Amino acid sequence: MTDLAPTSPSQARHPYSPVRQTGSGLVYISGQLGVADGKVVEGGIVHETRQALANLASKLESVGLGLQDLVKITVYLASMDDRNAMDAIYQDTLPAPLPARTCIAVAELPYLARVEFDAIATSRVEA
Numbered sequence: 344m345t346d347l348a349p350t351s352p353s354q355a356r357h358p359y360s361p362v363r364q365t366g367s368g369l370v371y372i373s374g375q376l377g378v379a380d381g382k383v384v385e386g387g388i389v390h391e392t393r394q395a396l397a398n399l400a401s402k403l404e405s406v407g408l409g410l411q412d413l414v415k416i417t418v419y420l421a422s423m424d425d426r427n428a429m430d431a432i433y434q435d436t437l438p439a440p441l442p443a444r445t446c447i448a449v450a451e452l453p454y455l456a457r458v459e460f461d462a463i464a465t466s467r468v469e470a
Contacts, residue, residue, distance in 0.1 A: 359373055360373065361373050361402055362402050362403075362405060362406055364406060364466070368465050368466045368467035369463060369464070369465055369466075370403070370406055370408060370412075370463070370464040370465065370466060371461075371462075371463055372399060372402045372403065372461060372462045372463070372464065373402075373461060374419070374459045374460065374461045375395045375396075375398040375399045375402065375459065375460050375461070375462075376391070376394075376395055376398070376452065376453065376454065376456040376458070376459050377390065377391030377392065377393070377394035377395040377398070377456060377457070377458060378394065378395075378398065378454075378456075379394050382454075383454050383455065383456050387428075387457065388425040388428045388429055388457045388458060389428055389431075389432060391456060391457050391458050392428070392429045392432040392433065392458050393432055393436070395456075395458055395459065395460050396410075396432065396433070396436045396437075396460065399460050399462060403464055406466070407466070408464050408466060410436070410437055410438060411438045412464040412465055412466065413437070413442040413462050413463070413464050414442050414443065414463055414464060414465050415442050415443045415444070415462060415463040416442050416443075416444045416445075416460055416461070416462045416463075417444070417445045417446075417447070417460070417461050417462070418433075418444065418445070418446040418447070418458065418459075418460055419447060419448075419449050419452060419458065419459040419460075419461075420446065420447070420448050420449070420457065420458055421448070421449065421451065421452050421455075421456065421457045421458070422448060422457070423448045425457055425458065426446065429458055442462070
């Protein structure tokens with residue numbers, strides 16, 4: 344069987360769960376790109392970051408959680424030159440206390456996206 348790689352997010356059929364809950368209250372969210380209407384949004388890192396965070400919020404909402412429930416985020420950037428612009432949107436969007444975070448530059452992201460977020464949230468209230 345020969346599978347051609349999808350050329351746009353709307354063609355993608357990936358072998359993973361977008362959201363996965365555990366019995367311990369942890370919720371894992373797979374990587375979220377700045378995709379809307381089946382394609383990476385136009386307008387550069389600012390627009391992609393806003394959309395990727397909106398997609399992350401949507402995944403959290405699907406399991407009854409919100410951005411305030413995030414405990415860890417990994418940020419993947421196609422270029423560290425985009426870090427300051429991404430950080431500005433990130434700080435404006437996420438509530439305090441901010442989650443723990445790792446930010447790394449990668450050689451390439453799917454569909455030539457500039458930013459991707461994956462995350463861990465908790466459904467348990469901190470004591």
